Amino acid sequence: MSEDVQSAYREEQNKLSSVLEEIGTQLGRLRAVPVYTGHDFTEQVLEAGREERRQRLAKSEPEPYFGRMDFEEDGKASAAPLYIGKTGLDGRDPGSLPIVIDWRAPVASLFYSFTGGEERVEYEAPEGIIGGEVHLKRNIMVRKSELERVVDTYTRGGEEPAVSDEFLLYRLGENKDNRLRDIVSTIQAEQDKIIRAEKNKALIIQGVAGSGKTTVALHRLAFLLYQYQEQVSAEKMIIFAPNGMFLDYISGVLPELGVGDIQQRTFTDWAGKLLDVESMLANPAETLDFWFGEAGGAAPGDDAPGRFKGSDLFRSMLDAAASALEVSGAPELEFSPWDGKVLPYETILHWYAEEYKHYSAGGRKERVLARIHRWIEMELKPVKPETLRKEYKKKAALREKAYAKKWPDFSPLTLYKQIFGAAKDARGILPQEAFAAIPASVLKSTRKDLKEGRIREEDLPALLYLHQLLNGIEGIERFDHIVIDEAQDFSPLQVSVLDRFVRGHSFTILGDLSQGIHAYKGVHAWEEMSDLFGKEETSYHALTRSYRSTMEIIGFANVILSGGVSNAIEAVPVFRSGNKVRMIDFGIETEAADVQAAAKAIRALWGREHKTVSVLTRTQEQASALHAALQPEFPELNLIDGSMTQYEGGLSVLPLHLSKGLEFDAVIIADAGRRNYGDSEWDAKMLYVGCTRALHELWVLHGGETPKFLNDVADWSDTGWPEA
Known part of the structure; x- marks a missing residue:
């Protein structure tokens, strides 16, 4: 350790000691005040404020800050050291400078946007634009109130080049547990720009696998609550995520950022409850089993139920039906x-x-x-x-x-039944030419479902749209901000409906078209969503840098995209190298050979340095069968299906489509041969999703011939089992 590094470490150790002492002092004073339990409203408000500060101080004590920036503001004689943390720490005296600055504060934006150089910098504050010069940028890791790491990423006038990626790579190299973590200490400039974007716009974020788009969206919620605290409330924000397990996976981020009470739901659960049709909802596993059980087939077309029922054409039919009912x-x-x-x-x-x-x-x-x-x-x-x-x-x-x-029933379900001819009084609701535009397969299946009292996921946006047209929206039902994760799986009609439930088009819409494996629904281009808003009401951002996987894994996954997907959006990896992807041919494609290969791969990967290892199959049926075959040898193996609401981490087997959004230290793709995957874009996207779940290690098992998009992966892979 050089003398300069030793000096910086001693300096930060002294600073940490003084900050921890101050936290202890402030916390001790607050805890000494008896908790008020009476009924006086003023005292209740004061007690709530004291309790909030108690919790904030207690939470900041293990890690009071993570960064330092020495900033010389224009007109000042010298640079002032600014310490940045997850939460602010005020000085002891009123009017004194903060000891720690909240990461969401305007001046803290410099810590994320500044990447080096001696040019003058600026940030936007409530009082206007403030400029100055950065003298030092330093990353600091504090764990359990102990100083662990000090890394200078910029020193003004220094001879050493900036090492801005060193701290980032250190954090990325850590192993994964069963929860998504916050990225406050490693937010990158392009991510920070999205987080701090203005409230009343529909932000559309195209983010490659591992670009941190979900985490960015969660941090954006925390920022909006800080920046617009007089205009928005956590209770009036909602996150729509693909399934209950994913909601559990991301559930720890917002509390870590000091944010609570934000609703986190699946669209199906929220819409079903609002429409009071929860008891009629079909098991979503039926739909998934149908679409993902077809190996090697072509991707569904626009006549698939989800695509048609989410289209502008269908919305115009709903408008016509509601208008006809209203007039009469x-x-x-x-x-x-x-x-x-x-x-x-x-x-x-x-x-x-x-x-x-x-x-x-x-x-x-x-x-x-x-x-x-x-x-x-x-x-x-x-x-x-x-x-x-x-x-x-x-x-x-x-x-x-x-x-x-004798008055008509203005319930959305009744009108929906009339549209599809599933009710006695259906005649005349739609003109014949409009009725004829409904694909025969959609008409037949939907009519059967409705007559049997069954509603599917793709029916909910239409029912919500009719609900709004026929009965309006109550003020209590409106949101201040909506986050849509995996938005490529949402239809234009879904987003259009949600726009009526949110104030000021305030959206964060994030997804990845290259991960659009639910091809029977959703969008094929972001214009399908941006066209719903005016040009001044939307903003598009592309995150192309992947922070999740090693260079070898990203290179391997990009080959799949370039070879199997037209207009693919490839990821740019950070410079973090690891083992090559291992392509293993286990011979004849049989279930027994598949099980033996998976077991051998688990033995090699599980129990080493990896905390989370997953085996990904094409279908839920295959996952269940593989789990049953492997559990005698691996009793700790968890089977994950669509009904689960918690991700336990550890060793797991699950169908590939349920892995979206999750991350694992090591991933084993079970049988990626032609028995399970053809040459279609749909198949390529599915394997791309599976491969990009891996942080450090990826093994692709197959029996014999593989899809064509796996033909050119030699530069990023090794073949055969590793040497013992």
């Missing part, structure tokens, strides 16, 4: 509460079509029927004698109830 909403009948008293149809129609025209169709119906009820009450008042009034009132109640039943 008021039944062409006069209303007579008792003999001799009549409310003309023309009056009822005027109320419905003119006076309440600014309400939704369901709202109009509700208000017209309420007004008829009030009209009855007014007409009853002058009736004499009392016995006659009671007789009329009883008769009016019966006729009012019968009249209300």
Whole structure:
């Protein structure tokens, strides 16, 4: 260790000691104040503030900061050392400079955006643009209140080149557990730009596998809550993720950033509850088994149910059906509460079509029927004698109830059934030419589902759209910000519907077209989503650098993309080298040979330095069979299926489509031969997803011939089993 490094280490050790002492002092004072449990509102607010500070200080004590930047602001005589942490630490005296600056503060943006050089820098603060010069940028690792690492990535006037990647590579080389981690200490400049983007825009992020797009989106939520704390609340934010297991996997990031109460749901769970159709939802495993069980087939076309039901064409059909129902909403009948008293149809129609025209169709119906009820009450008042009034009132109640039943049902499910001819009164809802535009297979399968009381995932966006058209959206249902993860699997209609549930088009939409393995739904180009918004309402960002896998794994995966996917978006790896990908031919493609090869690979990888090892199969059925065959030898082997809501880490076997978004120290692709994978883009994307789950080690097992996109991987792979 050089003298300069030793000096920096001593300096930071002294600083850490003083900061920890200050944290202890402030925490001790707060804990000395008795917890208020009374009913006085002012005292309750004060106690809530004290408790928030207690928790924040206790949480920051093990790792109070992670970086330092010496910044000389314009007009100042010298540079001031600024320490950056996950949470801020105020000085003891009011008005004093913070001891630690929150990573979300404006000045902290310099720590992420500055990459070297002696040019003047600027950042945007509430009081305007502030400029100056950076003298030092230093990464600091503190674990359990102990100083572990000090790395200078820039020294002004220094002769040594910047080593900005050294600290990043050190963090990337760490092994994986069963949770996604925050990246506050290693946020890169292009990621920081997305995190700090303005609130009222739909951000579309195309991020290659391992680019950190999910983590960036979570950090963006934390930033928005800090930057716009008077305008947004955590309770009014929501993250839509692909499945419950993935939600569990990412669940630790926001609490680590000091953020709680943000909703984290799957779209199916949220929509099903809002529409009150949870009991009708089909098991999503049925859909997955159908599509992913077809080995080597061509990717589904635009007539697949998910693609069609998420299209603009289908949305126009929904508009037409809702409009037709709305126009014919008021039944062409006069209303007579008792003999001799009549409310003309023309009056009822005027109320419905003119006076309440600014309400939704369901709202109009509700208000017209309420007004008829009030009209009855007014007409009853002058009736004499009392016995006659009671007789009329009883008769009016019966006729009012019968009249209300003659109004159409404005529930979205009823109209949806009418659109697909799954209800008796379906005729006339859609013009014949529109009805004929529904693909025959979609019409047949959907009609069967609806008649049997079954709703599938791809039906939910349409039902939500009809719900909004017919009944409007309650204020309590609106969000301040929506994050959509794996957005390439969302349809344009899904996003269009969600846009009606969020204020100011405030979205973070992230995904990777190269990982679009759910080809039976979703989008094939980001323009399908950006076209939903005005040019000033959207912003597109591309993250092409992969921080997850080694150079060898990324190079191998890129060959799959370039050889199997048109217009592929390849990843650029960070300079982190490891073992070559191992391609192992286990001979004849049989289940027994597949099991033997998987077992041999597990023996070689599990129990070494890897904490998480996964075996990825083509289908859930294959995963279950492989698990049953391997568990006698590996009792700790976990089987993962779509019903799981927790990822336990360790050794696991799962179908490839459930691995999206997850990371493992080592990945074993079980039987990547032609028995499971053909030459289609769909197959190439599926194998690309599987390969890019691996951080450090990737083994691809196959029996004999492989798909054509695996023909040119020699530069990045070794063949055969490793030497003992």
